[in-house]
Amino acid sequence: MSTSVSRELERLSSSGMTLADPAMDLRQREVRDRHGEAVGTVTDLLIDPETAQLRLVEVTTAGGLLGIGRKRHLVPVEAITADDPRTVSIDRPRQEIESTPEYVPAEGDDEENQYAAAYEAYGVEPYWVREAAVPGGIEARPGSGRH
Numbered sequence: 001m002s003t004s005v006s007r008e009l010e011r012l013s014s015s016g017m018t019l020a021d022p023a024m025d026l027r028q029r030e031v032r033d034r035h036g037e038a039v040g041t042v043t044d045l046l047i048d049p050e051t052a053q054l055r056l057v058e059v060t061t062a063g064g065l066l067g068i069g070r071k072r073h074l075v076p077v078e079a080i081t082a083d084d085p086r087t088v089s090i091d092r093p094r095q096e097i098e099s100t101p102e103y104v105p106a107e108g109d110d111e112e113n114q115y116a117a118a119y120e121a122y123g124v125e126p127y128w129v130r131e132a133a134v135p136g137g138i139e140a141r142p143g144s145g146r147h
Contacts, residue, residue, distance in 0.1 A: 007112045007128050009046040009055055011105075017047060023085075024054065030087045031059050031075075033094040038062065042088055043072065046115075048127075055127055056118060057088070061098055072103040074118035076126075092122075 010017065012027070019025050031039040040061040048055050056074045063070030075090060075097070082089040090097055100121040103114055119126040 007115060008049070009111075009115070010049050011058075012045040012047050015047060015049065017049070017052070026057060026080075026083060026088055029083065029085075031097075032087050032089050033097060034081075034089070034091045035093065037094050039090070039094050039097050040070075040073075046074070053127075056115060058103060059097070071098070073097065073100050074103045074114060075100075076119050076122050076124045078124045079122040 012019070012025075025045070026042045027045060029042045031042060033039050040059050042057055043060045044058040045054055046056040046058065047053065054077050056076055057080065059073050059075055061069075061071050061073065079090055079092075080088055081091040101114065101117040103118070105111065106114065116126060
């Protein structure tokens with residue numbers, strides 16, 4: 001028997017929620033690729049309100065002159081290979097990160113389709129598939145899934 005897992009996430013910046021461990025707040029950290037090249041900045045976190053788990057990180061790319069061409073992308077937390085107080089690392093080249101589907105906040109199925117596209121782009125099984133198969137439900141552990 002499988003458990004139903006919600007795909008409705010909330011942006012930390014507008015949710016009214018806080019993180020128990022302030023060190024887990026990745027917002028405003030610089031994002032670097034596998035070669036240490038700057039990709040952009042973490043601009044928000046998408047949190048599962050039912051489990052208080054971080055699911056996706058919103059990254060805004062630097063863009064060109066005066067920020068023209070700046071885009072937002074979602075990165076599954078499982079794709080983050082390292083973080084420190086100033087940076088977040090993703091084990092992909094910058095061009096590959098920037099070529100993932102652009103994120104445009106939406107509602108309902110349109111939003112959930114963007115979550116699915118982000119997981120697919122990084123080759124990560126979506127949390128709602130992985131956790132629906134867990135016998136006995138989901139154990140919420142803030143910060144699980146981070147590397």
